[in-house]
């Protein structure tokens with residue numbers, strides 16, 4: 001069984017547990033366990049040397065009971081329709097936990113972006129956008145960046161869809177550059193939300209962020225911002241990694257310097273000398289107060305969970321902890337702030353961006369950050385209360401809130417026709 005099938009099974013196991021807590025009707029459970037729509041596309045791209053390569057991509061929409069679907073587009077050589085479906089389900093619950101008027105979706109293209117020139121990447125993006133144009137749209141399904149994509153990718157998608165519509169349609173994607181309808185604060189939003197979650201969790205645990213030792217796995221959009229903002233809260237970031245490996249210094253790492261000077265180099269942060277080099281496996285087991293997995297799925301497993309030494313795990317990535325590992329962490333008394341709560345900052349500010357685009361009226365960065373902060377804190381408080389009420393962990397509490405909101409909307413709307 002591939003890891004991807006496991007990720008979908010993981011999402012379905014979580015749903016099944018929430019359904020038991022909620023005593024959910026069996027038919028409704030079955031509806032929520034399936035995606036509403038899965039589009040698989042194969043499309044050609046003429047490469048710089050004149051050869052033609054065929055790529056496979058997906059767009060999966062999980063549920064539309066609460067509104068249009070929303071979710072990132074991932075470019076990675078190791079994606080498939082099962083993983084994309086799992087990610088779309090998590091988006092549904094995440095939007096519902098944050099009380100946004102959206103359902104979940106996810107898109108992906110099986111590609112190693114490092115092997116493509118910028119021009120090839122642009123052509124691939126424009127052709128993929130054209131292929132999925134039959135299911136996306138500013139009122140129907142609004143993509144955003146994820147692993148391997150960024151504001152430039154969103155700009156190409158927005159331009160492609162606008163060219164085909166005959167008018168500029170900024171609301172069709174979020175995470176765009178500011179110059180063309182992006183929102184202030186969107187780039188930092190996910191990492192910012194991760195740190196707000198960490199601060200709130202510290203309060204509940206009677207810990208302080210000030211002086212807390214933090215380890216961050218992944219130094220991309222989410223991990224780098226989370227590390228920088230954690231440092232701003234007074235935390236000491238002692239370990240950081242990217243796909244090439246990690247570095248550790250118990251006295252602390254200079255996060256901003258690592259990001260601005262080292263991350264763009266060949267070899268990246270591993271070029272930094274005043275630290276010990278560690279593997280990604282070792283990084284997760286380093287002594288620290290807070291562990292922030294901000295890279296890819298299934299990183300904390302039943303094999304390494306017994307060795308995790310953090311008191312608090314805040315999930316920046318989607319699905320970084322397997323269900324077996326969840327049980328082990330819980331038995332060890334480690335608090336896990338789950339992905340669908342901790343990394344919701346990105347979709348919250350994406351929602352703000354969409355609202356601004358539809359109104360053609362843009363907000364100052366302070367206003368965005370203030371509203372994001374408030375949204376994150378409210379969601380955290382609701383999940384914490386549900387955790388106490390149902391005597392369960394934070395992940396299940398968030399799932400209970402998310403699944404209940406989606407199930408209620410589905411029942412209220414009724415089944416068509």
Ligand code: NAD
Nearest residue numbers: 147148190218219220221222242243295316317318343346
């Ligand atoms: P990114 O591509 O900007 O960065 C990913 C980082 O992870 C890179 O530093 C990469 O080197 C590293 N990485 C990849 N494989 C790794 C491995 N095996 N071990 C350690 N590091 C590894 O992506 P991102 O946007 O920062 O997304 C990171 C995670 O956060 C993903 O799971 C994504 O789904 C999730 N997420 C992102 C957003 C967002 O707004 N960008 C929102 C919610 C959730």
